[in-house]
Amino acid sequence: MASKRSDTAAVGRRGFLKGAALSGAAAITAGEAKAVPVEAPKKASAAYPGPLQLAADTERPNADPATQTSSGGDFMTDVLQSAGIDYLFMMCASSFRGLHEAVLNHGGNKPEIIVCVHEEIAAAMAHGYYKIDGKPQAMICHATVGLQHAAMAIYNAWCDRVPMLAMVGNILEEDKRLPGAEWNHSAVDPGALIRDFTKWDDQPANLQHFAESTVRAVRIAQTPPMAPVFISVDAELQENPIEDREKLKIPKLSLPLPAMGEMGALREVAKMLTNAENPVVVVDRLARTPAAMPLLVELAEALQCAIIDVGGRMNFPSQHPLNHSGRARAAIAQADVIVGIEATDLWGLINAHSDRIVRSNRPIYKPTAKLATIGNREMLIKANDQDFGRYQPVDLAISGDGEASLPYLTEQVKKLIDDGRKSALAERGKKLAAAHASMIDAALSNATIGWDASPITSARMCAEVYAQIKDDDWSLVGTSVGLAWPRLLWDMKKPHNWNGGSGGGGVGYNAPASLGAALANKKHGRLTVSFQGDGDFMMCPGTLWTAAHHKIPLLYVMNNNRAWHQEFMYLQAMAGRHQRGARNTRIGTTITDPNIDYANLARSFGVYGEGPISDPKELGPALKRALAVVRNGEPALIDVVTDPR
Amino acid sequence: MSHIKTSMLAAALIAAAFSGAPARADGDPVKGKATFLAVGCFECHGRSGQGGRMNYPAPPLAQLQLPPESLAAFLREGRNDMPPYVASQVSDADVADIHAFLQTLPGPTDPKKIPLLAR
Known part of the structure; x- marks a missing residue:
């Protein structure tokens, strides 16, 4: 394997830095030891700093060339394109700088990079995207520090049996790591962090190995039962020249037909x-x-x-x-x-x-x-x-x-x-039709209770939203409000009208997975709406920046009950069982004092925001304004202060 | 959801028959509202008594069609997710107040009169 991080180079850089540091220290020491009258700076002569000094500052050892005309990352980009990966959800990190640069400058930003501000957002977006588009996408992050952030979202995808290609950059050979962060960010076996909830993983040792394992991974991920797969991508392989491109082959991706029962x-x-x-x-x-x-x-x-x-x-x-x-x-x-x-x-x-x-x-x-x-x-x-x-x-x-x-x-x-x-x-x-009709009638009747109340009931909130979108080609994504009202009262009849739950129930899924789903809906011109729990939102609020940055149209309707409400109820049950403290249970379960201003937060990320809205009569007009923004191709958020259930 | 109401009603009536809880129909709805919010009834049943759900559906309570003593019996030994509220947490007087408050909440109306719900 060719290496840019040769021992000679490392010694050379260390020697250079050490010399520079010593020179600086010597200059300071000399200045402190002897007071010298201040003179006007002399005009630099043509000889200064001198050819020897210039050479010492700029020359590199012959064994560590400065430029190259090909990179493993270029080939990896070809592999990802060939495997049908359209999007690379990522937060930048030096351990995959080689692939990052290659995707941009060799691949022409194909797969398209979707910039995320947290690795959990990247993985959850890939999750949500698949559940609308039916095609797995890739995410990449640092080994160790990035993958641990992403792990929760990968676990949700595992429980939800959703395929994705999760990748990390890793510096496998210890003698190629620079001091400091590159050691903290490298692992012998990064896949071990998530092996309990991925279907297959590998850490390819050369470029041909990368091609075959990546295509194999994408195939395994999509073979039912589907699940995330993982590839650890060595930084040396990404960054260094390709020895012989002609020898490298990208296998064709062929997906097996799902097996029916006997x-x-x-x-x-x-x-x-x-x-x-x-x-x-x-x-x-x-x-x-x-x-x-x-x-x-x-x-x-x-x-x-x-x-x-x-x-x-x-x-x-x-x-x-x-x-x-x-x-x-x-x-x-x-x-x-x-x-x-x-x-x-x-x-x-x-x-x-x-x-x-x-x-x-x-x-x-x-x-x-x-x-x-x-x-x-x-x-x-x-x-x-x-x-x-x-x-x-x-x-x-x-x-x-x-x-x-x-x-x-x-x-x-x-x-x-x-x-x-x-x-x-x-x-x-x-x-059965009669029983179904009775069920709907009962739901409609219950929905009328508290219709004009403030905070706004979840039934009213859902009805207001549906009234505004029902004539569009709409797509409700995400999991908040338990989806009880939409699944009872909305006319869901197209495959994209709803995209299921999180899988693992890991809080933080809804905001980024909804955005991934909205990205998938964007190319079809569908109107995407997500009810967004406030507790879930605070896990990954930076999702809004990605929504604004990539102009992904999506309406977040903040179901702001100012609590992790399920836990509020569980704590109430516990107090009841222990026959004490029924009035204490809001401590540790509610998000008040101060109340969070989600509309302002949205605006700070460049997303249209309105609210907080507590009066149900104000909700319809606010939704209309926000949906105009979304129909115009941009994200929006409406903060609705709701009753708990 | 009518079957839920029915089963709740039956359970509460049966429980009431054995509870011996004193009947009170003179509760204070203002106090009742304060208690309803303070001890967490609203968490599952909503501030308007519109109902909701935890692991199981939490029935609507607005215009509750149960006498106070039946509500008390249900509170003392609730079913499914319903936390039990002993007398030291919610007294019989509190129950009567809550009951009075629930009677002040508007119950369901005809959905056809609400344009967004009309079908």
């Missing part, structure tokens, strides 16, 4: 569903592509069965009469067959749990109910982090991709339904 087992599930009196299909991270929603609608309508969409992806139209997500417990309790398709936590959904002293639980489902699962979640589980949830016994478990299995499952269901059965199913469909 056909005999799927036929068995089709029989279970068709013969059931009250079948229920539970879905969570089902939709990999926009094709999934119509496939699930086709299955649901063939069976006239209830669908419970847990919401990890946009799986099923919110206003479809067979969508019973808002009455999941009632539907589960009546079911004689429950089929989970990519249902991440089936146990959590079909059992009731008590957050009391013994944390007891009991099944909601009938003891006689038959259970089956289709999905690939269990094909990628690691031991340490417990994101896999509690084990749920089932009668038939099928390994295979849910979306890939849907066409065959539906085909088999249709084959089993004769004309006599169709009329019975139609009757069931009518009852």
Whole structure:
């Protein structure tokens, strides 16, 4: 491996610096020791400082040339482009300066650099981007100090089974590191920091190795079950000349087709569903592509069965009469067959749990109910982090991709339904439609309570936003307000109308992941809106600068309840259990005294900001003004002071 | 969400039958509001009693259709996420005040009369 950091060079630089320092010290000492009358400076002669001194100041050892005509970073840029990476989310760092410079000056800023002010923002933006675009992107940061910042967002992506290419710059060879920071920022095995929640990682030893491992990583990340992958990129490889470009080959990226479940087992599930009196299909991270929603609608309508969409992806139209997500417990309790398709936590959904002293639980489902699962979640589980949830016994478990299995499952269901059965199913469909309508009516009625109250209710806030965007091609991204109102009352019927939750529940996801999603929506001209929790926002407020810098249109509606409210409620529960201090629980759980001025904060980052808005009558006009900014291609933030729930 | 209201009502009535809590219908709504906010009822049920959710839905309380003693029984041994409030935290007099306050909160109205909710 060629090296710019030769021992000769290091000695030369050290010698030069040492000499310079000693000269300076000598000059000061001489000045202090002897008072010399001040003279007018002499005019410099042509000989000053002299050719020997000039040479000593400027010449480099022959073994450490100053320029080069190619760099490993150029080749790496070619590899990233070839692997389909369009964006490189990053905060600059010297350990990948070689690649950074190459992307700009060799690649013409392709992949396009999205500048982030925190590594967590970079990883979360890649997460959010994928969940709209369906294409993994890359982020890069320092090894050690940068990767530890990014780790939380990578963990969210892992729990959410979202692919991304996470990279770090690292100086692998210890004799190539300069003193100080380069030692603090290097690691023998950076991937160890995040190996518990990445699918695969490597630290390539040469450029050909980089090409093959990067293409392999992108392929592994997108092979269901999907997840983040990681490449540690040696700084020497990035920066130094390529010895022989002709010898380097970039492998073609070929993605395997997702594997469907075993056909005999799927036929068995089709029989279970068709013969059931009250079948229920539970879905969570089902939709990999926009094709999934119509496939699930086709299955649901063939069976006239209830669908419970847990919401990890946009799986099923919110206003479809067979969508019973808002009455999941009632539907589960009546079911004689429950089929989970990519249902991440089936146990959590079909059992009731008590957050009391013994944390007891009991099944909601009938003891006689038959259970089956289709999905690939269990094909990628690691031991340490417990994101896999509690084990749920089932009668038939099928390994295979849910979306890939849907066409065959539906085909088999249709084959089993004769004309006599169709009329019975139609009757069931009518009852389900009536239950769905009752659910919506109850939600609408509840939404009226406190309609004109201040602080503003979450129902009013959501209704005001929807009224302003419903005629656009809109996309609601992020996780705040629990999404209860939008998922009940908004007409979500396009794959990009909603992009699921954070995965790991790591606070700090919403602001940057929403921005990543908005970037993906930008090229389609969609109007992106995100309800933004105040507690979440304060983790990564610098996200707003990236939004302004890259002119990413997005409306943040700050759901400002001035608390980490979930924790507020949990602390209240704890005080109740211990029979004391019910009036103390705002300490440590609320964000007041002083109240944060989010609109001003937004303006300081170059983002349009309005608020705080406490009067519900002022909200509609403020939203209209902010949306005009967003429709004009720029971000905006409206700070809405809301009631807790 | 009507099934939630129904189950809450049933649970509270059953509990009330065994609690022996004194019935009071003369609560002070001003004091009730202060207590409702101070002891954290609003955290899950909202300042307008509009309801919300924690792990489970927290039912709306505006215009609560329960007598004070049933509300007291529910507070003492709440279900699901509901924190238990013993008498040293929320006295029976406090419960009566909260109950009176809840009666002052406007309950649901016809959504068709609100343009943003009309369908």
